[in-house]
Amino acid sequence: MPEDGGPPVRRSSLRQQIADALRDEVLTGRMESGRHFSVKQIAENYGVSATPVREALVDLAAQGLLEVEQHRGFQVRRFTAEDFRSLAEARVFVIEAAFRMMAEHGMGELPPQAIASVRRRAEAAARAARAGDLDVLIGCDLRFWRELTAIGGNPHINEFLDRLRVQTWIYAVPHLRAVPDLAGVCWADHVALVDAVAARDTAAARRLTLDHSTHTGALVEKLTPAHP
Known part of the structure; x- marks a missing residue:
């Protein structure tokens, strides 16, 4: 939020700031699933009017x-x-379709700056995964996948996959927090995946992406109680 005396924040910007903040609270589990709240409560918490909160x-x-x-x-x-x-x-269904298209038509032009940015995201996500720092991993992992899929150039697919990724994280986070030490537990091959994409190795990129889905699915299934 802007400090007193600073430039006024447009409603659309304030709306996005509040949405981003609440999204992070839900993602990290600080606003746990099933929690009820009103527009008034959130507006009072953030010290803003009800309209941008709504x-x-x-x-x-x-x-x-x-x-x-x-x-x-x-x-x-x-x-x-x-x-x-x-x-x-x-998510796997959409990614498989994307890889089929890549295999048939190629990956197209891969901007060096975009690859470099995704690699930085990959390195940060991999470090957090190896260290077991869940809060850092969530943000880095989401940014990594968001930038990686954006290279494909289809914003609708990117938005859809990002939404799926966020929702799977929301389910997984409470179960992962129950693990005493997450160091080395979560998938950490982000850099290898970027390297495969940069090398236009569709087969390796597909294998790593499916390995990520298999690894994450097996981990969460192991942590999930018998009755969801």
Whole structure:
């Protein structure tokens, strides 16, 4: 939020700031699944008017992170084990289709600056995964996949995959927090995947991407109680 005396923040910018902050709270589990809250409560917490808060909450509901409760406010969406499996399956389905297109038509032009930026994201995500720093890993991992899929040039696919990734993280985070030491537990081959993409090695990139899905799915399944 801007300091007193600073330039005024446009409503659209404030709306995005609030949405981003709440999204992070949901992602990290600070706003746990099933939690109920009102526009008024969030507005008071952030010290802003109700309008940008309502707009931000509607945006998050449209992304599938919140549920609207008629005349009551909002609730953080509860994702089940079955939701997680379905989300992971949908993500693999889209990625497989993308790799088929790449194999048939090639990867196209790969801007060096974009590859360099994704590699930095990959290195940060891999370090966090090896160290078991979950809060850092969530943000780095999401930015890594967002930038990597953006190289494909289709913003609709990128947005769809990012939404799936966020939702699977929301389900996984509470289970991962129950692990005493996460060092080396989460998938950490981000750099190898960037190298495969940079080398236009579609087969290796596909294998690493599927390995990520298999590794993450098996880990979360292991941590999930018998009754989701």
